[in-house]
Amino acid sequence: MPCRRHRGKRRWPVADQNTAPYVGRAMRRVEDPRLVKGIGTYVDDLRLPGLLHAVILRSPHAHARIVRIDTAAAKSIPGVVAVLTGKDVNAACGLVPCAAAIPDLKAPKHTVLAGDRVYFVGHAVAVAVASDPYIARDAIDAIDVDYDPLPAVTDAEAALKPGAPLTHPDIPSNIAYTHNVAGGADIDDAFKKADRIVKHRIYHQRLTPMPIEPRGIVASYHQGEQSLTLWSSTQIPHLIRTLLPGMIGVPENKMRIVAPEVGGGFGAKLNVYPEEALVAHLAMRLNAPVKWIETRRESASATIHGRDQVGEYEVAVKNDGTILGLKARTVADLGSYLQLLTPAIPTLTGLVLTGCYKIPAVKIEIIGVYTNKMATDAYRGAGRPEATYLIERLMDIVANELGVDRLEIRLKHFPQPSEFPFATSCGLVYDSGNYQGALAKARELADWDKLLAERTAARAAGRLFGIGVSTYVEICAMGPSKAMPAGGWEWGCVRLEISGKVTVITGISPHGQGQETTFAQIVADRFGLPIEDIVVLHGDTSVAHYGRDTYGSRGTAVGGSAIVLCIDKIVAKAKVLAAHLLETTSDHVVYEKGKFRSPGVTNREIGWAELAGEAYVAKNLPPNFEPGLEASSFFEPENFTFPFGTHIVAAEVDRGTGEVKIKKYVAVDDCGPQINPLIVEGQLQGGIAHSIGQVLFEQTVYDDSGQLLTGEFMDYAMPRAVDIPEYVLGHTVTPSPVNPLGIKGCGEAGTIGATPAIANAVFDALAPLGIKQLDLPLTPQRVWQAISQSTTASV
Amino acid sequence: MPIPVRVRVNTTQREHAIDPRVLLVHYLRDHCNLTGTHVGCETGICGACTVLVDGKAVKSCTMFAVQADGSDVTTIEGLASNGHLHPLQQGFWDCHALQCGFCTPGMIMASAHLLAENAKPSRDEIAMGLRGNLCRCTGYSHIVDAVSQASGQKAVARG
Numbered sequence: 001m002p003c004r005r006h007r008g009k010r011r012w013p014v015a016d017q018n019t020a021p022y023v024g025r026a027m028r029r030v031e032d033p034r035l036v037k038g039i040g041t042y043v044d045d046l047r048l049p050g051l052l053h054a055v056i057l058r059s060p061h062a063h064a065r066i067v068r069i070d071t072a073a074a075k076s077i078p079g080v081v082a083v084l085t086g087k088d089v090n091a092a093c094g095l096v097p098c099a100a101a102i103p104d105l106k107a108p109k110h111t112v113l114a115g116d117r118v119y120f121v122g123h124a125v126a127v128a129v130a131s132d133p134y135i136a137r138d139a140i141d142a143i144d145v146d147y148d149p150l151p152a153v154t155d156a157e158a159a160l161k162p163g164a165p166l167t168h169p170d171i172p173s174n175i176a177y178t179h180n181v182a183g184g185a186d187i188d189d190a191f192k193k194a195d196r197i198v199k200h201r202i203y204h205q206r207l208t209p210m211p212i213e214p215r216g217i218v219a220s221y222h223q224g225e226q227s228l229t230l231w232s233s234t235q236i237p238h239l240i241r242t243l244l245p246g247m248i249g250v251p252e253n254k255m256r257i258v259a260p261e262v263g264g265g266f267g268a269k270l271n272v273y274p275e276e277a278l279v280a281h282l283a284m285r286l287n288a289p290v291k292w293i294e295t296r297r298e299s300a301s302a303t304i305h306g307r308d309q310v311g312e313y314e315v316a317v318k319n320d321g322t323i324l325g326l327k328a329r330t331v332a333d334l335g336s337y338l339q340l341l342t343p344a345i346p347t348l349t350g351l352v353l354t355g356c357y358k359i360p361a362v363k364i365e366i367i368g369v370y371t372n373k374m375a376t377d378a379y380r381g382a383g384r385p386e387a388t389y390l391i392e393r394l395m396d397i398v399a400n401e402l403g404v405d406r407l408e409i410r411l412k413h414f415p416q417p418s419e420f421p422f423a424t425s426c427g428l429v430y431d432s433g434n435y436q437g438a439l440a441k442a443r444e445l446a447d448w449d450k451l452l453a454e455r456t457a458a459r460a461a462g463r464l465f466g467i468g469v470s471t472y473v474e475i476c477a478m479g480p481s482k483a484m485p486a487g488g489w490e491w492g493c494v495r496l497e498i499s500g501k502v503t504v505i506t507g508i509s510p511h512g513q514g515q516e517t518t519f520a521q522i523v524a525d526r527f528g529l530p531i532e533d534i535v536v537l538h539g540d541t542s543v544a545h546y547g548r549d550t551y552g553s554r555g556t557a558v559g560g561s562a563i564v565l566c567i568d569k570i571v572a573k574a575k576v577l578a579a580h581l582l583e584t585t586s587d588h589v590v591y592e593k594g595k596f597r598s599p600g601v602t603n604r605e606i607g608w609a610e611l612a613g614e615a616y617v618a619k620n621l622p623p624n625f626e627p628g629l630e631a632s633s634f635f636e637p638e639n640f641t642f643p644f645g646t647h648i649v650a651a652e653v654d655r656g657t658g659e660v661k662i663k664k665y666v667a668v669d670d671c672g673p674q675i676n677p678l679i680v681e682g683q684l685q686g687g688i689a690h691s692i693g694q695v696l697f698e699q700t701v702y703d704d705s706g707q708l709l710t711g712e713f714m715d716y717a718m719p720r721a722v723d724i725p726e727y728v729l730g731h732t733v734t735p736s737p738v739n740p741l742g743i744k745g746c747g748e749a750g751t752i753g754a755t756p757a758i759a760n761a762v763f764d765a766l767a768p769l770g771i772k773q774l775d776l777p778l779t780p781q782r783v784w785q786a787i788s789q790s791t792t793a794s795v
Numbered sequence: 796m797p798i799p800v801r802v803r804v805n806t807t808q809r810e811h812a813i814d815p816r817v818l819l820v821h822y823l824r825d826h827c828n829l830t831g832t833h834v835g836c837e838t839g840i841c842g843a844c845t846v847l848v849d850g851k852a853v854k855s856c857t858m859f860a861v862q863a864d865g866s867d868v869t870t871i872e873g874l875a876s877n878g879h880l881h882p883l884q885q886g887f888w889d890c891h892a893l894q895c896g897f898c899t900p901g902m903i904m905a906s907a908h909l910l911a912e913n914a915k916p917s918r919d920e921i922a923m924g925l926r927g928n929l930c931r932c933t934g935y936s937h938i939v940d941a942v943s944q945a946s947g948q949k950a951v952a953r954g
Contacts, residue, residue, distance in 0.1 A: 214835070
């Protein structure tokens with residue numbers, strides 16, 4: 001039975017699973033039957049003979065010297081196999097890698113367990129291994145650690161002040177790096193010509209990605225082969241295989257990394273963590289398989305956080321609303337250590353700071369700062385939500401100050417569709433776009449003029465009703481190798497089996513994005529085969545030999561393109577074999593929908609099953625024809641892709657409680673052609689929910705002493721089903737010229753486009769009270785306080 | 796000291812000697828080898844471990860296995876019958892109500908309880924009924940669609 005949605009209107013039926021063409025159809029996912037039955041295998045579901053369980057003891061202090069660790073009592077508990085500290089394991093586990101190349105970066109040495117100091121609450125201090133996880137927990141409770149607490153610094157701006165406590169004794173002023181970007185016209189000239197300078201300060205709160213499955217690792221060392229198998233709940237099995245050898249000394253070609261079912265990532269699992277080296281080392285050291293499963297408290301304190309940037313911005317404007325230039329100074333809180341991409345994330349903010357606007361001159365200074373907190377890194381959107389939030393807030397603030405219409409000021413600065421590829425002042429070249437088209441469609445779907453009338457009526461009745469808009473562009477399909485730390489290509493392999501079935505292997509590592517389905521749709525159509533004949537494999541480096549994994553909305557755009565290249569190679573090879581069997585030459589063979597024909601030569605047609613049989617039995621092959629029908633390819637994108645769109649939100653604030661209610665949500669997103677609209681819709685809705693969380697509920701909070709106050713789901717408020725509005729989703733389709741599928745990507749759009757749209761709606765609602773600025777999240781308490789203060793002031 | 800526990804799990808009568816401190820979720824996963832019930836927080840917030848105990852939705856991380864002695868427990872593995880998906884499983888599949896799938900078993904079990912209490916819930920009632928379960932992937936809309944479909948309702952309008 002097809003499901004129905006959107007106020008009872010059926011937008012499209014779920015496709016009949018047996019009918020081609022598959023691309024472009026809302027198909028149910030092939031992944032789902034095992035998942036809805038509860039028989040998918042996540043890391044914690046692995047059962048190995050003789051499995052030992054590791055539990056990690058973590059620091060309760062934000063900054064302290066470790067005076068003494070006594071493990072004797074823990075070791076004496078029956079069932080405990082080992083209790084180890086940094087002194088025991090750090091030499092064998094190497095340093096946790098950071099892959100970001102930032103000039104003059106000052107990086108602390110990041111060992112897998114703490115040395116003589118701890119630098120954040122959650123810093124791993126010791127590990128206990130036992131036959132049973134309950135006993136391993138008993139063991140860490142029995143470890144006695146003497147800490148000598150040191151002053152902590154938990155605010156990035158405070159960390160820059162003279163005399164602030166140092167996070168690392170050898171890194172002066174807590175500064176990891178300063179990064180300057182200047183582009184376009186002369187910035188000083190732009191500011192001289194301005195009629196007005198609009199200034200604003202924006203704090204992007206710290207957020208925690210919080211996939212519902214915590215991280216988990218199982219390692220097994222094979223003494224005979226001296227090889228290691230490591231299962232990890234990760235987005236990046238291939239990058240781990242590239243980087244873990246440098247830590248634990250097992251060579252890459254004796255290391256197999258498996259990402260089985262992975263229960264969500266959102267960037268949290270786009271990392272090489274200390275625990276991956278630690279658990280691998282334990283398996284080698286103890287000659288037994290070892291499992292470590294993160295608790296939620298560990299996930300909140302020792303898995304990466306996101307955002308935490310504070311910025312001061314100045315916009316040079318003419319009185320008619322023309323923007324001449326933008327100056328920004330961003331202080332980014334990196335936490336105490338560099339994880340895989342930590343210092344690179346704020347620089348992404350600088351890359352897309354001008355959003356989808358022609359802003360002639362730009363200057364940005366980014367300062368990365370160490371504090372006694374967990375590292376920040378890539379959380380869904382990674383740098384682009386920060387940039388989009390501030391440029392979209394600035395557009396509204398400028399429009400309001402000048403009395404210019406919010407849509408008009410945006411339209412005025414859009415490049416025309418004919419101007420693509422469009423070079424921005426930040427140094428990027430946007431691939432393709434029609435920003436006017438997306439805005440017009442969103443305006444129509446939202447019934448903009450009716451919304452304005454509704455706002456007028458609401459305000460007349462004393463209600464706080466507001467409308468917000470955001471027009472965004474993002475950087476996706478990461479990416480060209482020249483712009484990525486470790487290559488931005490993707491690898492794929494397609495094999496016609498002797499039976500005529502097809503095996504597809506991809507180097508991306510989906511963990512909810514559904515490429516077992518979308519890639520099968522692409523392959524089934526191009527081979528003219530039923531989708532049931534296609535199997536897509538991923539997430540195991542012994543099967544998918546090479547890959548750059550899943551992040552940055554790259555899976556289908558880059559990974560899918562590698563699969564297309566493979567198909568093209570196989571079809572070209574198959575034509576040679578078909579010509580031989582049809583007794584003609586390959587230039588007389590036509591391939592269409594799974595059949596090879598030679599019109600005018602013979603009426604005979606050959607399908608894949610027959611060709612595959614001939615290719616592998618290999619008794620009747622053309623001269624010099626290599627047996628088999630298999631191809632692998634590396635696809636190197638020439639540029640990023642730049643999806644874009646317009647989100648329009650109507651929201652009402654309750655005067656009495658400060659509670660924000662989203663009344664209408666319209667999003668028009670352009671991610672290029674869609675392979676499976678049902679999956680695209682899921683990606684967008686999920687991303688928007690993250691934004692609802694960021695604007696209304698979520699914030700990772702450390703107190704002044706560095707204690708983490710949001711260490712459980714109890715304290716970290718994520719949206720629930722009751723917090724979600726009804727969505728109206730629309731699309732425009734502007735193909736990207738940088739990959740053969742024309743796909744731009746859709747994994748992060750919701751998180752990037754929605755945050756400013758929702759916030760702008762709330763600020764519009766509060767405008768009659770003169771409230772122009774509040775930090776996110778706009779919790780009832782914060783909004784209510786602002787309302788009370790403004791009402792008091794106006795009395 | 797382990798003590799005997801008799802629980803009927805998905806129509807199979809089981810008997811184990813269990814440490815009193817073992818949580819029901821760990822009993823199901825590690826002693827019954829039913830790993831479809833997931834652990835997301837161990838604090839009763841996320842709902843990934845939701846199972847039915849005597850027909851009522853229970854977060855199995857908030858209950859000791861010994862407390863289930865004499866009970867009838869249904870897990871996600873016990874929902875399909877004769878090889879056919881339960882209407883909720885079918886609804887979740889049809890409506891793309893899952894992405895990573897980790898919260899899904901708990902979400903489906905909580906929905907089963909919801910539909911047992913209210914056979915034709917409105918969209919708002921479904922959202923209220925699932926407020927004890929967190930999903931970080933889907934944004935919930937498709938989940939509400941799925942439960943609505945499973946309840947046999949056609950077009951369900953909200954607001």
